[in-house]
Amino acid sequence: MNIYVLMKRTFDTEEKIVISNGRIEEEGAEFIINPYDEYAIEEAIQLRDEHGGEVTVVTIGSEDAEKQLRTALAMGADKAVLINTEDDVEESDQFTTVKILEAFFDDKEYDLILAGNVAIDQASGQIGPRLAEKLNIPYVTTITNLKIDGDTAHIERDVEGDVEKLDASLPLLVTCQQGLNEPRYPSLPGIMKAKKKPLEELELDDLDLDEDDVEPKTKTIEVFLPPAKEAGKVLEGEIDDQVKELVSLLRNESKVI
Amino acid sequence: MNFSFNEDILFLKRNVKDFIQTEVEAVAMDIEKEDKIPDRIITMSKELGLFGLSIPEIYGGLGIGMVGKCALYEEIGATHNGYTTLIGAHTGIGTVGIVELGNKKQKEKYLPPMARGERIGAFALTEPSAGSNASNIKTTAVKKGDKYILNGTKHYITNATIADVFTVMAVTDSSKGAKGITSFIVEKDFPGFKVGAVESKMGLKGSQSAEIILEDCEVPEENVLGEVGKGYVNALKILTNGRAGLAARNLGSCQKLLDLSITYTEEREQFGVPIIEHQAVAHMIAEMAVEIEALRSFTYRVAWMVDEGEKVIKEAAMLKLYGSEVYNRVADKAVQVHGGIGYISDYPIERFFRDARITRIYEGTSEIQKNIIAGQLRKEYE
Numbered sequence: 001m002n003i004y005v006l007m008k009r010t011f012d013t014e015e016k017i018v019i020s021n022g023r024i025e026e027e028g029a030e031f032i033i034n035p036y037d038e039y040a041i042e043e044a045i046q047l048r049d050e051h052g053g054e055v056t057v058v059t060i061g062s063e064d065a066e067k068q069l070r071t072a073l074a075m076g077a078d079k080a081v082l083i084n085t086e087d088d089v090e091e092s093d094q095f096t097t098v099k100i101l102e103a104f105f106d107d108k109e110y111d112l113i114l115a116g117n118v119a120i121d122q123a124s125g126q127i128g129p130r131l132a133e134k135l136n137i138p139y140v141t142t143i144t145n146l147k148i149d150g151d152t153a154h155i156e157r158d159v160e161g162d163v164e165k166l167d168a169s170l171p172l173l174v175t176c177q178q179g180l181n182e183p184r185y186p187s188l189p190g191i192m193k194a195k196k197k198p199l200e201e202l203e204l205d206d207l208d209l210d211e212d213d214v215e216p217k218t219k220t221i222e223v224f225l226p227p228a229k230e231a232g233k234v235l236e237g238e239i240d241d242q243v244k245e246l247v248s249l250l251r252n253e254s255k256v257i
Numbered sequence: 258m259n260f261s262f263n264e265d266i267l268f269l270k271r272n273v274k275d276f277i278q279t280e281v282e283a284v285a286m287d288i289e290k291e292d293k294i295p296d297r298i299i300t301m302s303k304e305l306g307l308f309g310l311s312i313p314e315i316y317g318g319l320g321i322g323m324v325g326k327c328a329l330y331e332e333i334g335a336t337h338n339g340y341t342t343l344i345g346a347h348t349g350i351g352t353v354g355i356v357e358l359g360n361k362k363q364k365e366k367y368l369p370p371m372a373r374g375e376r377i378g379a380f381a382l383t384e385p386s387a388g389s390n391a392s393n394i395k396t397t398a399v400k401k402g403d404k405y406i407l408n409g410t411k412h413y414i415t416n417a418t419i420a421d422v423f424t425v426m427a428v429t430d431s432s433k434g435a436k437g438i439t440s441f442i443v444e445k446d447f448p449g450f451k452v453g454a455v456e457s458k459m460g461l462k463g464s465q466s467a468e469i470i471l472e473d474c475e476v477p478e479e480n481v482l483g484e485v486g487k488g489y490v491n492a493l494k495i496l497t498n499g500r501a502g503l504a505a506r507n508l509g510s511c512q513k514l515l516d517l518s519i520t521y522t523e524e525r526e527q528f529g530v531p532i533i534e535h536q537a538v539a540h541m542i543a544e545m546a547v548e549i550e551a552l553r554s555f556t557y558r559v560a561w562m563v564d565e566g567e568k569v570i571k572e573a574a575m576l577k578l579y580g581s582e583v584y585n586r587v588a589d590k591a592v593q594v595h596g597g598i599g600y601i602s603d604y605p606i607e608r609f610f611r612d613a614r615i616t617r618i619y620e621g622t623s624e625i626q627k628n629i630i631a632g633q634l635r636k637e638y639e
Contacts, residue, residue: 070268185276188306188319188329191268 001053001148003044004108006101006115006127007072009065010034013120022223033068036116038183039176043146044114045076046181051148053111054078060100062086066199073194074186080199085214088204093216094126100214101127102134103207112153113173117142125175132173140168142177260557266325273332276305285337288463289608294340302344302374307333309372310348311502312356316368323563327505327556334509338612339463341506346415346464347371349499350620351378354424354440357498358483358491363442367422379420381411381443381469382492389625391426392435392489396471398427405429405441405481407474410453415619417452417467421445424495425471426488438488442480449474460611496620500573501563504556504580507616511549511584514591514609518542522594532594541590548583555579571633578626581616588613 011017012030019025033041044055056079057072059065069080083100085092105113113135115128125141132139144163145156153168158177186194204211233249235242250257262270281298288294302308311326312318319325326348334341355367355378370376387394396409407427414423423443430437443450453468483491519542522533532538559572588610592599599606617623 074268074272185301185305186272187304188269188272189309189317190306191272192265192314192319192321195265 001047001051001111002109003048003053003055004105004110004113005037005040005044005055005057005072005077006113006131007037007041007057007059007068008034008116008119008121009059009061009068010119010121017225019223019225024223031064031068033071034116034119034121036118036120036176036178038116039178039180040114040116041072041075041077042181042183043176044112045184047112047146047148048076048078056081058083058101058104060085060097069199070191070194071186073197073199074191075184076186076190078197080197082199082201083207084201084203088211089214091216091220092214093218094124094130095217096214097127098130098134100204100207100209101131103209104202105131105135106207111170111172112148113137113171115173115175117175117177128173128175135171135173137171137173138168139173139175140166141175143174144177144179146174146180262324262328266321266328269319269321269325270328270332273305273307273329274335276301277332277336281336281340285340285605285608286603288337288339289602292339292462294337294343294463298340299343299374306372307344308347308374308377310344311352312348312368312372316364317372318368323501323560324557327501327560330502330505331509331512331556334506335513337463338506338510338609339461341510342415342461342464343419345502345506346380347374347378347420349502350380350495351416351420351422351424353498354380354482354491354495355422355442357494358440359442362479363482367442371422376421377416377419379414379416379423380495381414381417381423381425383413384409384411389622391492392438394426394428394438396425396427397431398429398439398441398476400429400478403478405476405478407441407443407449407471407476409471410468411471412453412468413456413466413619414469415464415466417469418455418465423469424482425469426492427471429485429488433486435489436486438492439485440482440488440491441476442482443471443474443476447474447476459614460608461615497570497573498563499620500577501556501560501569503616503620504552504576505560507580507584507613508549508552508556510609510613511545511552511587514587514606515542515545515549517606518545518591518594521598538594541594545587545590548587552580552583571630571637574621574626574629574633577621578623578630581613581623584613584616 009031012032015029017024041057048055055077057069057077058081059069060083063084065082069082073080083104118125129139140155140157142158143155144158147154151170153170153172155166155168157164235245280301284295284298306319309318310329314320333344352371355363371378382391384394384396396407398405398407421444425441425443426438427441428437429439449472451470453470455465455467522538522542523531525532533542555576559569559576562569562572591606592610595606598604
């Protein structure tokens with residue numbers, strides 16, 4: 001089986017977000033593989049071990065993403081591809097990403113493409129479905145179980161806490177939800193071996209794309225942090241008075257009733 | 258001079274840190290209460306490749322130098338010391354003898370399963386009458402045909418209850434003193450091999466130390482490790498090699514204690530301010546940090562010397578001594594800045610304090626290290 005995984009490098013979940021000049025400050029922050037993409041990588045490796053074939057992990061970004069690609073290789077992926085847009089792309093959105101991936105997959109043969117359900121940074125959840133549309137293949141989102149039997153995929157997916165079972169035909173794109181598997185720690189020998197595995201670097205040129213082709217369709221107007229949590233208010237006095245005060249506050253101050 | 262780790266080491270280190278702080282730290286208090294390391298953690302450690310830390314790549318290990326090993330030991334030290342000791346004893350004194358002294362056949366037979374953690378290693382030198390005076394061992398090995406017959410008792414053997422492969426020192430010629438000792442690779446399934454009583458200890462819960470009893474234990478001749486009569490020298494070599502790693506483990510524990518101490522003293526308020534703002538507390542934190550930084554520099558300097566192929570008998574002894582003493586001083590200050598909570602068993606500080614105490618004793622006491630250092634100095638000034 002030819003398996004591809006779409007991976008995104010994201011902020012470490014434990015990082016504190018700082019905004020300066022309307023952008024999220026990346027200086028000094030730790031980055032990780034998007035946790036949902038880790039499920040995708042783990043699933044891909046397990047399927048490869050069961051059915052044979054090859055796992056290729058693809059990411060779009062800058063050279064910094066090499067670290068996360070090496071981690072994926074250390075986990076057990078066979079190949080990695082970095083589509084380096086550092087010099088060509090100033091602004092990007094989901095359209096940009098899908099356009100680039102569409103061009104990348106143009107000459108590829110694939111049985112299965114796995115992606116995370118969402119990326120924890122921007123959480124659009126669009127890349128998988130939109131890419132599948134462009135490639136004209138079926139897709140299933142938020143999967144929690146996957147069995148491949150010949151050309152058929154038996155899938156369980158998470159629907160707001162319930163399980164939906166369905167079958168789909170290959171080639172197929174799926175997005176992975178928590179519960180699908182338990183991603184492994186890259187083994188230490190795996191890390192040593194990862195150095196010798198192929199990591200291909202491409203630029204827009206290599207995909208016959210111009211900067212104009214990938215210009216975003218959306219514009220970011222403003223980036224801001226959620227309002228800081230304010231200290232709570234403790235009401236005092238007789239219960240009746242407290243209730244009256246509470247109702248008044250809800251009505252006049254927070255205006256929720 | 259370049260004081261930075263290379264990319265590979267940083268990658269390995271980050272990964273080990275992630276595993277230790279996520280998985281092992283989560284069960285550290287359970288290990289202490291139940292005196293057992295969960296099987297799940299052992300299995301994960303094997304899958305991660307930690308058991309092959311000090312084994313060459315051709316035998317399925319990691320094949321990294323001493324600087325790299327110490328970088329990983331530092332991370333392994335930053336959690337429950339019982340776990341640290343289980344891994345440390347296997348990858349240190351438990352396997353180093355075969356790595357350094359074994360012939361090709363012995364290495365091919367023992368190292369790959371030991372690298373995978375399928376077979377655990379242990380080192381058996383200490384006896385009731387031979388501790389610091391290691392040459393005074395009474396266990397005998399008498400040659401009979403193509404076998405040696407071993408008789409005697411070893412005690413305080415780390416990992417004895419879970420180990421499969423023991424590096425055992427025994428007297429082959431009692432007329433020659435230290436030069437009549439030979440090292441053997443002894444498997445737990447050899448006839449006449451038995452694990453005796455398990456000790457109850459002040460600390461290092463989850464790591465078991467026990468007696469091993471050799472009663473006409475049959476060891477094939479091909480299991481002589483190194484040369485006949487070189488056992489004492491071998492033992493010293495194995496212990497010397499282990500010393501940098503041990504210091505690195507202590508370093509990791511010290512760093513963990515500093516992390517915990519800073520976090521606590523920033524949060525805990527007395528007299529209206531976080532206690533770290535009281536100078537007496539701040540100074541203790543500063544003193545801890547200085548000693549840890551000195552230990553860190555010393556550890557990697559000696560590790561680098563090992564990788565350069567330099568002779569490090571004196572430096573390794575200094576490092577073992579310094580690392581153990583610093584760990585004890587840091588643990589003492591950590592208890593002090595934590596106050597009452599530092600003495601309570603629901604928190605990890607008192608556990609580190611108890612676990613630190615053994616480091617001044619095992620693998621050569623602090624006093625023996627001083628003897629080695631002075632002896633080496635006298636040679637230099639001869």
